[in-house]
Amino acid sequence: MATWQDRPRCDEAPSWAPLLAHAQRAFTGKDAFDLRAGFAADAQRAARFSFEAPHVRADLSKNLIDAEAQRLLTKLAHECGLESHRDALLAGEPINASEQRAVTHVAWRNWAPATAESAPAALYSIADWRAQMLTLADAVRADEAITDVVNIGIGGSDLGPRMVVQALSAAQATSGPRVHFVANMDGHELAALLRQLRPEQTLFLVASKSFGTAETMRNALSARAWYQAQGGADVARHFVALSANPTAARAFGIERCLGFDEGVGGRYSLWSSIGLSIAIAVGREGFEALLAGAHAMDRHFAETPLARNLPVQLALLDLWYRNALHLASRCVVPYLHGLRALPAYLQQLEMESNGKRVDAHGRTVPFATAATVWGQAGSNGQHAFFQALHQGSDVVPVEFVLSATAAHSLPEHHRKLLANALAQARALMMGQPGDAPERHFPGNRPSTVLLLPDQSAQSIGALLALYEHRTFALGSLWGINSFDQWGVELGKRHAGEIENALLSPDADACAALDASTAALVGWLRQG
Ligand SMILES: O=P(O)(O)OC[C@H]1O[C@H](O)[C@H](O)[C@@H](O)[C@@H]1O
Numbered sequence: 383m384a385t386w387q388d389r390p391r392c393d394e395a396p397s398w399a400p401l402l403a404h405a406q407r408a409f410t411g412k413d414a415f416d417l418r419a420g421f422a423a424d425a426q427r428a429a430r431f432s433f434e435a436p437h438v439r440a441d442l443s444k445n446l447i448d449a450e451a452q453r454l455l456t457k458l459a460h461e462c463g464l465e466s467h468r469d470a471l472l473a474g475e476p477i478n479a480s481e482q483r484a485v486t487h488v489a490w491r492n493w494a495p496a497t498a499e500s501a502p503a504a505l506y507s508i509a510d511w512r513a514q515m516l517t518l519a520d521a522v523r524a525d526e527a528i529t530d531v532v533n534i535g536i537g538g539s540d541l542g543p544r545m546v547v548q549a550l551s552a553a554q555a556t557s558g559p560r561v562h563f564v565a566n567m568d569g570h571e572l573a574a575l576l577r578q579l580r581p582e583q584t585l586f587l588v589a590s591k592s593f594g595t596a597e598t599m600r601n602a603l604s605a606r607a608w609y610q611a612q613g614g615a616d617v618a619r620h621f622v623a624l625s626a627n628p629t630a631a632r633a634f635g636i637e638r639c640l641g642f643d644e645g646v647g648g649r650y651s652l653w654s655s656i657g658l659s660i661a662i663a664v665g666r667e668g669f670e671a672l673l674a675g676a677h678a679m680d681r682h683f684a685e686t687p688l689a690r691n692l693p694v695q696l697a698l699l700d701l702w703y704r705n706a707l708h709l710a711s712r713c714v715v716p717y718l719h720g721l722r723a724l725p726a727y728l729q730q731l732e733m734e735s736n737g738k739r740v741d742a743h744g745r746t747v748p749f750a751t752a753a754t755v756w757g758q759a760g761s762n763g764q765h766a767f768f769q770a771l772h773q774g775s776d777v778v779p780v781e782f783v784l785s786a787t788a789a790h791s792l793p794e795h796h797r798k799l800l801a802n803a804l805a806q807a808r809a810l811m812m813g814q815p816g817d818a819p820e821r822h823f824p825g826n827r828p829s830t831v832l833l834l835p836d837q838s839a840q841s842i843g844a845l846l847a848l849y850e851h852r853t854f855a856l857g858s859l860w861g862i863n864s865f866d867q868w869g870v871e872l873g874k875r876h877a878g879e880i881e882n883a884l885l886s887p888d889a890d891a892c893a894a895l896d897a898s899t900a901a902l903v904g905w906l907r908q909g
Pocket residue numbers: 536537538539589590591592593594595598648649734867870
């Protein structure tokens with residue numbers, strides 16, 4: 383069995399060639415696998431491809447996959463040493479090699495490393511950091527003078543907390559202050575919000591792991607300038623930093639900083655102090671329930687054999703579609719208004735984690751990596767892009783995310799919503815012969831259903847941990863380090879150079895730019 387350091391990449395494993403050969407033989411050409419025939423031939427198909435994990439049931443049976451593909455994929459995962467890599471992640475070993483550090487987001491949901499010696503020192507501070515965060519959340523919720531909380535952050539310091547607050551406030555009446563989010567460098571977002579706020583009633587949370595991200599620093603400076611211009615005189619009370627870099631937060635002028643360790647990647651950080659906005663919105667119990675749901679999924683990932691392990695089986699399906707059937711995108715449709723931000727959250731989680739063309743050893747990989755993830759809430763999407771899903775020229779696997787129950791008191795809505803989701807999945811698969819070509823639905827189009835029992839904090843926590851582990855497992859099979867993101871750096875460097883060119887009255891300021899960028903800067907200077 384390969385150790386996590388020297389495990390083979392998927393294309394080096396013995397089952398890789400048979401897997402691709404099986405795809406070629408059974409899933410292409412005129413006798414290619416057909417879902418309708420697959421169900422007709424196998425009475426057990428729905429059960430065979432259904433999985434149970436904490437708070438999530440998954441029906442993978444309407445996917446373009448058969449028992450042999452599933453067998454080869456699971457064998458491939460064993461051959462690639464996925465279990466030892468997973469165990470290294472959970473033990474707090476330094477698996478993020480390019481940044482020479484452990485990956486600690488699981489420890490933030492009470493995962494205790496197997497051996498104390500293998501745990502990085504940061505793990506022992508987590509309980510303290512969390513206690514501070516929950517105490518502050520309690521205090522803010524109890525403080526009647528604070529009516530509005532604004533989380534200023536971007537990327538992982540925005541998407542996860544924003545989505546969870548939306549999801550949990552859609553499902554339960556919250557009693558704390560209103561919680562807002564500002565991410566964009568575009569001043570319209572902040573300016574529109576500030577118009578609704580009163581400085582003495584507002585608490586700003588400046589959320590940034592690095593405390594150096596351009597958008598967040600710009601928004602925080604403008605928020606502070608607004609606060610002071612409105613007569614606010616107590617920056618120390620009205621601004622809190624959430625950061626792994628408290629020195630930079632203090633240098634910025636924010637004394638109160640809730641910390642966390644560098645091992646928490648930005649897109650994995652909602653469980654850490656970055657989640658303060660969530661704890662303020664749903665309270666201590668709600669936040670702890672979120673962690674408990676994620677922890678239950680962590681246990682499932684750690685303990686369930688690969689053949690029944692839901693994050694692993696989803697990752698294998700992703701690999702099958704991307705590398706064996708060459709499908710370039712996946713559509714995610716949450717039939718949950720509260721989870722309408724899920725596609726945007728997954729774009730960062732999956733495409734920033736696995737959108738890489740070299741493996742962890744620096745070798746260019748000879749296969750495709752992260753698919754494009756896209757989508758929007760159902761049923762809205764039915765009236766937009768579902769036309770292309772049913773009749774377009776590309777086959778796009780669709781992921782339906784549903785909740786069995788709703789927290790509102792409009793039962794007819796929920797029944798119709800669920801019926802629509804199941805109807806779309808069924809229609810994609812069944813298709814329909816048309817009396818005219820434009821009325822013909824080819825069918826045999828794949829989909830997955832992920833079903834939550836409810837929209838509780840536990841269920842949302844479990845769902846997000848499921849996606850995190852799926853992303854890690856897929857990156858692991860591809861031999862990729864899913865925890866760095868060097869690809870975002872180059873654009874940031876150019877932005878500084880171009881801002882200088884925009885500012886400078888001197889024509890030479892564009893001399894170092896390419897002709898297209900220089901011309902665009904010229905137009906912008908003219909207004
Ligand atoms: O939390 P911060 O340090 O401000 O980073 C915010 C975001 O920006 C970076 O450029 C990365 O691409 C993201 O992974 C990160 O979540």
